[in-house]
Amino acid sequence: MDNFVSYNPTALHFGKGVIDKLSETIPQYGKRVLFVYGKGSVKRSGLYDKIMSQLLKSGMEVFEYEGIKPNPKVDDVDAAAVIGREKNVDVILAVGGGSVIDSAKIISITIPVNHSAWDFYTYRAKPKVSVPLIAVLTLAATGTEMNPFAVLQNEKTGRKDGYRSDLIFPRHSFLDPEVTYSVPANYTAYGISDLIAHCFENYFSKGDCSLSDRFIFSIINDAVEWGPKLMNNLCGYDERAAIMYDATMALNLLTSNGKDGGDWGVHGMGHILSLLYEVPHGASLSIVFPAWMKLHCERAGERISRLGKNIFGTSDVDETIASFEAFFEQIGSPVRLSQVGIGADKHEAIIHLWIRNKAEGGNFKLKEYDYRKLIELMA
Amino acid sequence: MDNFVSYNPTALHFGKGVIDKLSETIPQYGKRVLFVYGKGSVKRSGLYDKIMSQLLKSGMEVFEYEGIKPNPKVDDVDAAAVIGREKNVDVILAVGGGSVIDSAKIISITIPVNHSAWDFYTYRAKPKVSVPLIAVLTLAATGTEMNPFAVLQNEKTGRKDGYRSDLIFPRHSFLDPEVTYSVPANYTAYGISDLIAHCFENYFSKGDCSLSDRFIFSIINDAVEWGPKLMNNLCGYDERAAIMYDATMALNLLTSNGKDGGDWGVHGMGHILSLLYEVPHGASLSIVFPAWMKLHCERAGERISRLGKNIFGTSDVDETIASFEAFFEQIGSPVRLSQVGIGADKHEAIIHLWIRNKAEGGNFKLKEYDYRKLIELMA
Numbered sequence: 160m161d162n163f164v165s166y167n168p169t170a171l172h173f174g175k176g177v178i179d180k181l182s183e184t185i186p187q188y189g190k191r192v193l194f195v196y197g198k199g200s201v202k203r204s205g206l207y208d209k210i211m212s213q214l215l216k217s218g219m220e221v222f223e224y225e226g227i228k229p230n231p232k233v234d235d236v237d238a239a240a241v242i243g244r245e246k247n248v249d250v251i252l253a254v255g256g257g258s259v260i261d262s263a264k265i266i267s268i269t270i271p272v273n274h275s276a277w278d279f280y281t282y283r284a285k286p287k288v289s290v291p292l293i294a295v296l297t298l299a300a301t302g303t304e305m306n307p308f309a310v311l312q313n314e315k316t317g318r319k320d321g322y323r324s325d326l327i328f329p330r331h332s333f334l335d336p337e338v339t340y341s342v343p344a345n346y347t348a349y350g351i352s353d354l355i356a357h358c359f360e361n362y363f364s365k366g367d368c369s370l371s372d373r374f375i376f377s378i379i380n381d382a383v384e385w386g387p388k389l390m391n392n393l394c395g396y397d398e399r400a401a402i403m404y405d406a407t408m409a410l411n412l413l414t415s416n417g418k419d420g421g422d423w424g425v426h427g428m429g430h431i432l433s434l435l436y437e438v439p440h441g442a443s444l445s446i447v448f449p450a451w452m453k454l455h456c457e458r459a460g461e462r463i464s465r466l467g468k469n470i471f472g473t474s475d476v477d478e479t480i481a482s483f484e485a486f487f488e489q490i491g492s493p494v495r496l497s498q499v500g501i502g503a504d505k506h507e508a509i510i511h512l513w514i515r516n517k518a519e520g521g522n523f524k525l526k527e528y529d530y531r532k533l534i535e536l537m538a
Numbered sequence: 539m540d541n542f543v544s545y546n547p548t549a550l551h552f553g554k555g556v557i558d559k560l561s562e563t564i565p566q567y568g569k570r571v572l573f574v575y576g577k578g579s580v581k582r583s584g585l586y587d588k589i590m591s592q593l594l595k596s597g598m599e600v601f602e603y604e605g606i607k608p609n610p611k612v613d614d615v616d617a618a619a620v621i622g623r624e625k626n627v628d629v630i631l632a633v634g635g636g637s638v639i640d641s642a643k644i645i646s647i648t649i650p651v652n653h654s655a656w657d658f659y660t661y662r663a664k665p666k667v668s669v670p671l672i673a674v675l676t677l678a679a680t681g682t683e684m685n686p687f688a689v690l691q692n693e694k695t696g697r698k699d700g701y702r703s704d705l706i707f708p709r710h711s712f713l714d715p716e717v718t719y720s721v722p723a724n725y726t727a728y729g730i731s732d733l734i735a736h737c738f739e740n741y742f743s744k745g746d747c748s749l750s751d752r753f754i755f756s757i758i759n760d761a762v763e764w765g766p767k768l769m770n771n772l773c774g775y776d777e778r779a780a781i782m783y784d785a786t787m788a789l790n791l792l793t794s795n796g797k798d799g800g801d802w803g804v805h806g807m808g809h810i811l812s813l814l815y816e817v818p819h820g821a822s823l824s825i826v827f828p829a830w831m832k833l834h835c836e837r838a839g840e841r842i843s844r845l846g847k848n849i850f851g852t853s854d855v856d857e858t859i860a861s862f863e864a865f866f867e868q869i870g871s872p873v874r875l876s877q878v879g880i881g882a883d884k885h886e887a888i889i890h891l892w893i894r895n896k897a898e899g900g901n902f903k904l905k906e907y908d909y910r911k912l913i914e915l916m917a
Contacts, residue, residue, distance in 0.1 A: 160779045162553025165684075167546065173796070174541025305544075369763065370783055373756035381749045400539045404749055404796065413792070417552070417783065 160417040161366040167412055169305045170331045173404065175396070177333050178206075178295060181252075182213040184331050188291045189249020193270075195224045195239055195263045196254045201297065204341050210254060210295065222246045224266075230433045230440070231258040233265075233313045236276040240269035243290065250291045253329075256298030257440070261309040264327035267292045277313055280320050289326040295333045298342055299403035300350030300441055302357060302410025304332035312434055318516060319430035321423075334407065336399035344491060347393060347402075349441025351386045352492040354406040355379055355483075356429075356444035360421040361414040362466065363459060365522045368417030375414045376469040381405050383470060383486060390490050424520020425451050428533075431512045438499050445492040446499070449484045450536035455523055456480070496537050506534050539796040540745040546791055548684045549710045552783065554775070556712050557585075557674060560631075561592040563710050567670045568628020572649075574603045574618055574642045575633045580676065583720050589633060589674065601625045603645075609812045609819070610637040612644075612692045615655040619648035622669065629670045632708075635677030636819070640688040643706035646671045656692055659699050668705040674712045677721055678782035679729030679820055681736060681789025683711035691813055697895060698809035700802075713786065715778035723772060723870060726781075728820025730765045731871040733785040734758055734862075735808075735823035739800040740793040741845065742838060744901045747796030754793045755848040760784050762849060762865060769869050803899020804830050807912075810891045817878050824871040825878070828863045829915035834902055835859070875916050885913050 172180060185192060192214060201207045214221050224239035243251065243266060251270075253263030268286035269276040278284040296304045303309065307328050312319035342350070358375045382405045389398035408414075415421055428451075429443030438446075452463055456476045467479025484494050493499050501509075510530045512518075519525045525533070551559060564571060571593060580586045593600050603618035622630065622645060630649075632642030647665035648655040657663040675683045682688065686707050691698035721729070737754045761784045768777035787793075794800055807830075808822030817825075831842055835855050846858025863873050872878050880888075889909045891897075898904045904912070 160553070160776065160783070162556065164549060164551050166549040169545075171544040173544065174539070177541065368783070369780060370756060370760045370787065373760055374753060377749065377752035377756050381752055384748065397539065400796075401748060404539070404747070408749065417779075 160368045161419045163416045165412065165416050166325065167305060167328065169328045171305050171334065171407065172331060173334045175335060175337060177335050178209065178338070179213070181210060181293070181295070181333060182217040185214065185219060185250060185252060185293055186217050188293075188330070190218065191220045191222070191246060191248045191250070193222050193224065193239070193243045193246065193248040193251045193266070194254070195227060195251060195259060195266065197227045197256075197259050198225070200341070201254055206254065206297065206338060210252070214252070222248060227255065227259045227262045229258050230312055230319065230437065231262045231310075233275065233277045233311050236262050236265045236269060236311060239266045240276065243270040248290060250293060252293050252295070254295040254297065256296070257301030257303045260294045260296065260303045260329070261301070261311065263292055263294065264303070264309040264329075265311060265322065268324065268326055276311065280311065280313070280322055286324055286326050292327070292329045293331045294329040295338070297338050298346065298350060299339055299399070299406040300353040302354070302406055304329060304334060305407050305411040308410070310430070312430075317434065317512065319434045321426070334403055336396055336403050339399050339403060340394045344390065344393060346439065347389060348491040349439045350406060351382055351389075351402060351441070351490055352445035352487055353441035354402070354409040355382055356425060356441070356448055357409040358414060359448055360423050360426060361418055363422040363462065363522060364415065364418040364420060366417060366419030371414050371416050371418050378405050378409050378414070379470055386486070386490050420521060422520040422522040424518060424523060424525055427516060427518030427520065428513055431509060431516060431518060432501070435508060435512065436499070436501055436505070442493050442499060445487040445494055446496060446537050449480055449487070449494055450533050452480045452483070453536050454529060454533050458523065503538060510534060539747045540798045542795045544791065544795050545704065546684060546707065548707045550684050550713065550786065551710060552713045554714060554716060556714050557588065557717070558592070560589060560672070560674070560712060561596040564593065564598060564629060564631060564672060565596050567672075567709070569597065570599045570601070570625060570627045570629070572601050572603065572618065572622045572625070572627040572630045572645070573633070574606060574630060574638060574645065576606045576635075576638050577604070579720070580633055585633065585676065585717060589631070593631075601627060606634065606638045606641045608637050609691055609698065609816065610641040610689070612654065612656045612690050615641050615644045615648060615690060618645045619655065622649040627669060629672060631672050631674070633674040633676065635675070636680030636682045639673045639675065639682045639708070640680070640690065642671055642673065643682070643688040643708075644690060644701065647703065647705055655690065659690065659692070659701055665703055665705050671706070671708045672710045673708040674717070676717050677725065677729060678718055678778070678785040679732040681733070681785055683708060683713065684786050684790040687789070689809070691809075696813065696891065698813045700805070713782055715775055715782050718778050718782060719773045723769065725818065726768065726772060727870040728818045729785060730761055730768075730781060730820070730869055731824035731866055732820035733781070733788040734761055735804060735820070735827055736788040737793060738827055739802050739805060740797060742801040742841065742901060743794065743797040743799060745796060745798030750793050750795050750797050757784050757788050757793065758849055765865070765869050799900060801899040801901040803897060803902060803904055806895060806897030806899065807892055810888060810895060810897060811880070814887060814891065815878070815880055815884070821872050821878060824866040824873055825875060825916050828859055828866070828873055829912050831859045831862070832915050833908060833912050837902065882917060889913060
């Protein structure tokens, strides 16, 4: 077991009606709040009105940044940080899915400085403080609600990268499964793929910790049990709750303890598909992962076999990979590039950015010839 | 799934040599440290000298409280708090097992007040602040290193009770498996029983959360895999590390999320055995739990069966209970009162305190006739 530090100070408020506690939580951090959200669904669903009335009732002064986009952009983060800086906000409230909360995390460290957020991503600058962040999650997928990670893309430089800092843990996150009832079937499925992919990334790490592997199997098994039930019942409370909790636990550092940080090559490759063709994050992962496992069916054979034994009751490597493919297809998450409209004419552009962005993985480091085999397997 | 709040701010530093980081961590909280430890093993093992030299090297002013006893007493806590108050300490360093760290937790909220620690246990007083606490764990068992619980006993009033407050989470806990090499076989085994019992208590709660149950099975399976290996190799790093990490995760709130807080009746009954006859905590649990399951083989039949299926591959209730009994015996933890020298002449005294202390459990509430059946089953 590798040495590790386990630290996660986020308070996770989970269950029916927890959003009503916002009005007692936010004022603990001050009066001036930057309210950050996306492009429409928060207003359509009525969540915006519900939260705004709580903010006003508790006497908060509210400044808004509306319009964070999927696959969030550094330009939005920089623009929101300007508002937060000018208005001297005490606290940030992020309401949305991974894109909104990831953006808000980086906004929280960009407000106190005088440069672009991207300087953190290029390690030209290091954050020293952050504005307290409170999150309300509307989509079960990325786990950002309880971790120190944030992914941004920079269209000028053609990069989509992850960033880690203990300063960007949300202080509180509010997760009401009922809020996710309105998430459409396709994004519900991509969320399930995303959480399972997070388990895979940590599972295929360099290190070895039997309990972390057992936790990984637990989360995957829970998602394999509840995922199809949820797809058949998008407004089922138990179904939404199970998947929402699975997604949080899949990437809140629990599963990486003692395992040396994960591989993350598939995420790197998936990010390129999102960057180039706006493929939803979870969909990109259900395309890349089965192909990645096929590529590694010898090198990671023992691990894939153990995974199969613990999830599907088979130790056969090919059968395990086929079972995951079938699972992703069953819930409605794509497993081939052709299913998201990416033809063979795009392969070179994809490989080019995989190489340039070093989307190779921390453990099973890929080379150019691996990329070429891989893209055939996912065509 | 019940609503829950998941919050655990302790930074857990796990692995070889982590204690060397004490000298950078402690000074963050101030210069004046109250160093709390037990009766001898910390000095015998050389750990005392190692830590003291780090404290002095980093310029700390050290005040000591030596002699915290197993099954810790409120008198020690009150006496240590007087020292902490008089010396105006900035931080507490607790080095030991559950008794020392539990005591230090209550010392941390007693220093700022002017009454006995026991007033917290009787809810006559409520803590408002705590002195920061840093723990070095020397025994894998109770999980206190990463939770908000502390158990104390009061010999004057004949009670042994648990207390919970978010103020008593250690800020940092340092867990080096090598430090536990010197723990003798019997206490090593009792620690394994203790951690498994913590899983049981949460498993037999009122609430239902499939992922928390899966995490519980993960921890028990890990302990069932590594426990016997450890008993055969008391200085094995991998073995010590696995059991040490299992014990932390078994009671750091992870396994109670969505499950309504656990039963804890067996702990209540075990505490009475410790209070009356100084039975080591973990040993008391391996005696009571199999009997408790036998008593509930119908009422909790489905749960015991599911437990058996996930741990031993059998759905048979009797076989499951017998397998756990055999496991406890295999590692050297007692499963009968007679094995710890408690004869039938003591039964009435035990039952008397079980009734008086309401050691009934939050879910499967026991009545007097249950106690009478139970004590026969554990005789």
